[in-house]
Amino acid sequence: MQALVLVGGEGTRLRPLTLTQPKPALTLVDRPFIRFMLDWLARHGVDDVIMACGFRAELLRERLGEGGGDRPRVRYLEEPEPLGTAGPIRFAADQLDDRFLALNGDILTDLDLTALIRQHEERGALGTLALYPVPDVAGYGVVRHREDGEITEFVEKPDLGDVDTNEINAGAYVLERSVIDRIPPDRAVSIEREIFPRLVGHGLYGLRLEGYWMDIGTPERYLQASWDILERRVDTDLGSQLDRGGPLIGDGARVDSEAMLRAPAFVASGAEIEAGTQVGPRAVIGRESVVAAEAAITGSVLLAGCRVGRGAQVTGAIVGAGAEIGAGAEIAPGTVIGEGARIAATARLEAGARIDPAGAIG
Numbered sequence: 001m002q003a004l005v006l007v008g009g010e011g012t013r014l015r016p017l018t019l020t021q022p023k024p025a026l027t028l029v030d031r032p033f034i035r036f037m038l039d040w041l042a043r044h045g046v047d048d049v050i051m052a053c054g055f056r057a058e059l060l061r062e063r064l065g066e067g068g069g070d071r072p073r074v075r076y077l078e079e080p081e082p083l084g085t086a087g088p089i090r091f092a093a094d095q096l097d098d099r100f101l102a103l104n105g106d107i108l109t110d111l112d113l114t115a116l117i118r119q120h121e122e123r124g125a126l127g128t129l130a131l132y133p134v135p136d137v138a139g140y141g142v143v144r145h146r147e148d149g150e151i152t153e154f155v156e157k158p159d160l161g162d163v164d165t166n167e168i169n170a171g172a173y174v175l176e177r178s179v180i181d182r183i184p185p186d187r188a189v190s191i192e193r194e195i196f197p198r199l200v201g202h203g204l205y206g207l208r209l210e211g212y213w214m215d216i217g218t219p220e221r222y223l224q225a226s227w228d229i230l231e232r233r234v235d236t237d238l239g240s241q242l243d244r245g246g247p248l249i250g251d252g253a254r255v256d257s258e259a260m261l262r263a264p265a266f267v268a269s270g271a272e273i274e275a276g277t278q279v280g281p282r283a284v285i286g287r288e289s290v291v292a293a294e295a296a297i298t299g300s301v302l303l304a305g306c307r308v309g310r311g312a313q314v315t316g317a318i319v320g321a322g323a324e325i326g327a328g329a330e331i332a333p334g335t336v337i338g339e340g341a342r343i344a345a346t347a348r349l350e351a352g353a354r355i356d357p358a359g360a361i362g
């Protein structure tokens, strides 16, 4: 089976992290986020993946490689300009099979794609969308359908007054090749706004799937996805290494015996945790990062190569790769620090602060 994965968005809501890394290449717990998607696709028989890239395709290729062996083969297609969520399908037309999967490239999920493909075949559908129930449909595509799955209405990001369903478009579709003819060429086209509404009544189906599903496109959801992997709410290869329920410590990580590690926590290889620190509950310490004595990291992710000074407190934050946090600094919840930024000793960052890559505070 073939899959086209849309990875050309700018990841605006994850800035400043996405100013220096494309969203799919951002590390989630211990690997480029998109690898979780590739593992999931492979589990459902996908052996050929086309990455529909815009922004920073070369960085993604560097981090992800070409696959092969027991992994799906991965190709990269670069758009001359952003083509939206349907344009890339048209752009990739001569490489696509008669039937293929199309996926948003920012979802962490273990939904049953095999069941989706099966229903698609049984109904002889033109397109079949994975649907997922969420408590709050704001910011998603909302779908109404009949009992047999035939979609009667698709509304992208509707005004909330109009919504009486909790089922959303989960961003995973099985499509027949003939759908490509309906996508206008050479311009940006939104599959949600222009294509799906027009396919209603012509063989567009949905299937509600149970399991785990999360769009990782905001800082809050990126953090939640990290805890969900560590707490095994989502089925992943990484999660299956976490059976023991304790913190996971990578090869060559140095954790002082006087450090307090509270699960769920992940300390990547080469990281160093000094005495008197508190790490977790809910913490990811990236490769080669150093947490100096007496510092506390809770509900936070440090990407690779960060340095946190003595006694600093990092709570509910994401700290970009190579950033430095001075001794005694306090980083409040919701903060996102860009790659390589420097926060001075004893600085206090307000909740929700955004610090530019290589920016300096204090």
Ligand code: GDD
Binding pocket: 006, 007, 008, 009, 010, 052, 053, 054, 079, 081, 082, 083, 084, 085, 088, 103, 104, 105, 106, 107, 139, 140, 141, 142, 156, 157, 168, 169, 170, 171, 192, 215, 217
């Ligand atoms: N190649 C390419 N080119 N990819 C793009 C482009 C583009 O111009 N624009 C967006 N994408 C990719 C993004 O990288 C992302 O993986 C995917 O398309 C969806 O874009 P988002 O910007 O993340 O959309 P959204 O999250 O607001 O809404 C979409 O996803 C929801 C589920 O998470 C819609 O499909 C909604 O209907 C859906 O409910």
Ligand code: MG
Binding pocket: 104, 106, 215, 217
């Ligand atoms: Mg999204």
